[in-house]
Amino acid sequence: MKIVKTIIILFFFAGLVFSSEFTNQIKNYPAYWIGNQKYISLQTIIKALNIQSWGRIEDRIFLEYQGRVLKGSIGSSEFYVDDKMENLGSSIKQVEKEIFIPVEPFDRIISSITPAAVSTSSAQSSKQPSAVDQSSKQVIRESNLDRDFVIIIDPGHGGKDNGAVGNYGLKEKDVNLDISLRLKNYLVSQLKKVSNIKVKMTRENDIFISLDERVEIAKKEKADIFFCVHTNSSKLNRWNADGFETYYPSRKSEISFVPKPDIDESVEIETTGETVFQIVSDLNTTSVIEESRILAETVQEKLAERLICPDRGAKAANFYVLKYSPMISVLVEVGFICNPNIEANLRDPEVRQAISETLGKAIIQYLKSRQIIG
Ligand SMILES: [Zn+2]
Incomplete structure (x- = not known):
């Protein structure tokens, strides 16, 4: 240049x-x-x-x-x-x-x-129409639902599974957990007047949980939204890969056998899934997929306002946690830990806080747009 x-x-x-x-x-x-x-x-x-x-x-x-x-x-x-x-x-x-x-x-x-x-x-x-988000200053009214609405945040990887590791040693599992904990705190503080919205997590410390266990937790808690937080990595473009992206399910299925516990979320299972996992039936979940897409696009929109790096878009994928969770589900990749500049940024607690608040604002905007909260 x-x-x-x-x-x-x-x-x-x-x-x-x-x-x-x-x-x-x-x-x-x-x-x-x-x-x-x-x-x-x-x-x-x-x-x-x-x-x-x-x-x-x-x-x-x-x-x-x-x-x-x-x-x-x-x-x-x-x-x-x-x-x-x-x-x-x-x-x-x-x-x-x-x-x-x-x-x-x-x-x-x-x-x-x-x-x-x-x-x-x-x-x-x-x-003024501006990118400065005003949502945190608005009063969030009581929920319009007469039942609990459960959001489960799922920090990817953990324990023996580091996820991706940056060139200078930062581990994805730690970034995912810290951002997820901050996201939970942000949502709890913003939604404290809304008594029937519950924010839970699949893990709150550095432990290993398999993908099927994560889905089981979401099912057991009767989650309405399953929100998976990950950090990206690229094998081909390790030094320059950049940007954020959010996945939503391309379809939803039930399974009769759980997969091997060490399957990576980044492995699309479309090619092997049909026989290995004995899919019983595709769930009739067009609206859940559509809602997941809307939430994924809201996440991308808010991140694009806040982060100075490329918007890689909302994309459909068959990641295990998206496909086999019966509720609205998205998986956000907040940045490329393999890029040394991004790795340095992701070490910064202020950057993690900013990302968490942006994810929180996206969830709140989604809840408002669906009139779940006023
Ligand atoms: Zn990951």
């Missing part, structure tokens, strides 16, 4: 040049020269300003800071604070997967921002 060649990475202490509060906050982060303009990455801004809400849709980025919504676009120097346009002088750039913002104009804009009064900020935000 041409632009990459023109970048000189320069670690500098911005405090020596000028010293607003913002420059003090970013002085220990790297800055970059692109042409004759000094840039910092969006990730640095998010960390330095402790920004909790941000997102990206295609070329547009959104940040929520001091109750204000900041918006910009890659390739444009126009920058908006709420609806007031400011000019950055130089355009926002994307290099590889990172987004870069010109430091000094951004500092000037940030320094001039005063916190929005609470009432105005929520009114302004709710009027």
Whole structure:
């Protein structure tokens, strides 16, 4: 890429040049020269300003800071604070997967921002179509169901089964478990006013559970949603594979014999399944598959707003846990642990928390869209 060649990475202490509060906050982060303009990455801004809400849709980025919504676009120097346009002088750039913002104009804009009064900020935000998710601020009303609605979170792998392992030793089973526990906590806190929605897990510590045991747990708990959390790996493209994807069942079946316990969820069983597993009958579950697809697409939509990496889409697959679980079921692959950059990100508790909250928001959006909660 041409632009990459023109970048000189320069670690500098911005405090020596000028010293607003913002420059003090970013002085220990790297800055970059692109042409004759000094840039910092969006990730640095998010960390330095402790920004909790941000997102990206295609070329547009959104940040929520001091109750204000900041918006910009890659390739444009126009920058908006709420609806007031400011000019950055130089355009926002994307290099590889990172987004870069010109430091000094951004500092000037940030320094001039005063916190929005609470009432105005929520009114302004709710009027604007933006990627900043407002669902956590809305009151979630009591469930519309007169029975318990059970969500089971299934952290993939565990115990003797590490799942995929990153080049620097991070194990998929640990990432899956941590994200799942955070997801459970997030859902419980968001749904605490909804007494009949129960959030459970197939495992809450580092133990091995076979795939058929996972499905049995979901059946025994009478789960309405079976939500499997995994981390991806690619044999062919170990260093560069990137993106997130969510699977839903292509069909549902009952079985009369359980499979070997060490079967991997990533092995599609269509080719061998018919004889090996003695399928009794395909379940009449068109609507369950359709609901699973809608949930998978909602998960992808929310992750695409939050993560700066490729959206690989919602896909149908015959993974064991999807095919033999009779309820709505999805399996999300949150990122490629085999890619060293992603492995480093997945070690970061803040990244795991952000992923978990995004998955939680997707589930809540799904529950609202099906009028399960108000
Ligand atoms: Zn896995």
